[in-house]
Amino acid sequence: MVRFSVRGGLERDLRGAWGFARDVPRRGSWAQETAVQALKAGIAAVLAWFLAAHVLHLPQPYLAPWVALCMVRPTVHWSVLTGLRQVAAVVLGVLIAVTAVALMPGKELALAVAVPAAFLASTWPRLDDQGLSVPFTALFMVALDTVEGPFVLYRLTETVLGAAVGMGINLLLAPPFRVLTVAARARRDADASAGLLRNLAAQVRDGGAGSADEPWSSQVDRVDDRLAKTGAALEHARDGLRLNPRKGETRVQETVHAAARALDLLQRVAGAMRAIADVLDGARSDRMPDLSLAPGVGTECATLLESAADAIELRVTALFSREEDSGGDGADLTAALNMLERRANTDHDDRPETETQGALLIAMRRLVLAITG
Structure with missing residues (x-):
């Protein structure tokens, strides 16, 4: 019974994938618009990484491409809201990481405090689907020992850069509307x-x-x-x-x-x-x-x-x-x-x-x- 159920599910997935590929060339189709958004997300991530790593020479600029691809949303208005939420989420994550390291004597204890606090902060309704960035930022900053002053500035700079690149790509390159x-x-x-x-x-x-x-x-x-x-x-x-x-x-x-x-x-x-x-x-x-x-x-x-x-x-x-x-x-x-x-x-x-x-x-x-x- 399970074998046939799994097989049927795979067949439906394959038919769905074939249908998506078939509809990509159709002007105005959902498949084409989704494919265009995927391409724009890739462009935004690469551009944000290039600017952060090779123009601004930021160390470990992992946040810039992450934020940039998150900004490529189905609507321009949604991109702007996402950008504001992403910046707020990263700022919260940075503050929680810095506070946890300042209060706790070791990395393990700092993580034990930062992760639950960041997880709770991520449920703030105003952050919507960007709440995950709070524990993501806090965890990586504590784990990588990047809570000193310069690194905090780097993370904030990456976030703003990624948000600007992502919103700019979504706004200027085939602005989405369905x-x-x-x-x-x-x-x-x-x-x-x-x-x-x-x-x-x-x-x-x-x-x-x-x-x-x-x-x-x-x-x-x-x-x-x-x-x-x-x-x-x-x-x-x-x-x-x-x-x-x-x-x-x-x-x-x-x-x-x-x-x-x-x-x-x-x-x-x-x-x-x-x-x-x-x-x-x-x-x-x-x-x-x-x-x-x-x-x-x-x-x-x-x-x-x-x-x-x-x-x-x-x-x-x-x-x-x-x-x-x-x-x-x-x-x-x-x-x-x-x-x-x-x-x-x-x-x-x-x-x-x-x-x-x-x-x-x-x-x-x-x-x-x-x-x-």
């Missing part, structure tokens, strides 16, 4: 939403004969999860524009605006799809009458759902291609809805399908408003 990644996610989300609408259309047209094993609400849940991740990515992209010299580019601003509008559209559509899914799931679970609609109503519903799927794809494509947004072909959708309503109201008796038909009609209205609103 706007294009968000746009790609929104397009995939639109395809997923349209695909689910077409599946729902097939369900309605078949009158429930082709019911899926999985509840429709569970499939809508997956769409909601995708949209939540895209929303988080959009917020990350917006944060990436803070202090970023590329934030003024028209293309960048238009892409962020288009992604926000696409996400808003898809979230409204997801709410309408959930209403439709609840009707279909209710009919399947005997909470409502069977999904047996009046003649022609199922066909009209399916046609409207397929038209809505096409409209979503067209509207999202128009948003990112900076074309005139037609509102998702609202005239055609409204006409299809009117046809559905006339078909549904041709019979006013109390047949069992009336309740299901009315609930489905309300959900269809909501879908059309979500797309055209």
Whole structure:
């Protein structure tokens, strides 16, 4: 059992590595942006080491490249915050190391005091993920006997140098922002939403004969999860524009605006799809009458759902291609809805399908408003 589990895990890792390598050449992909950041981290570390070792001639300049590579973050704003936190963490580590050596008669006792104190200091929330630098700095300074005045100055100089180099590289060399990644996610989300609408259309047209094993609400849940991740990515992209010299580019601003509008559209559509899914799931679970609609109503519903799927794809494509947004072909959708309503109201008796038909009609209205609103 364990052997197959490990093998399966290795296979997934290999597929993930191959997928990453395959996506690196794709412009705007997460893989490409990550690869660029890795390259920039290497450049920053080498440059910081060169300046510290060969220009300033600092002894054992291990902190400079360490701090420099830590500064290469996914956003410029994050790099600046990381730089400030890194400097504060190193200063704390230096102070703890100097104090421990001054109070304790031997290196072992100094380490016994410095490491716990530095570890506790590293949990200070304001240091965030740079807290590890506190015990790292304190431990190495005590262990290497570098707590005298000159060495303390060297460590602080290295830290400032590394932070400046890392932030400078991240700011000036292909400043990171993941706007294009968000746009790609929104397009995939639109395809997923349209695909689910077409599946729902097939369900309605078949009158429930082709019911899926999985509840429709569970499939809508997956769409909601995708949209939540895209929303988080959009917020990350917006944060990436803070202090970023590329934030003024028209293309960048238009892409962020288009992604926000696409996400808003898809979230409204997801709410309408959930209403439709609840009707279909209710009919399947005997909470409502069977999904047996009046003649022609199922066909009209399916046609409207397929038209809505096409409209979503067209509207999202128009948003990112900076074309005139037609509102998702609202005239055609409204006409299809009117046809559905006339078909549904041709019979006013109390047949069992009336309740299901009315609930489905309300959900269809909501879908059309979500797309055209």
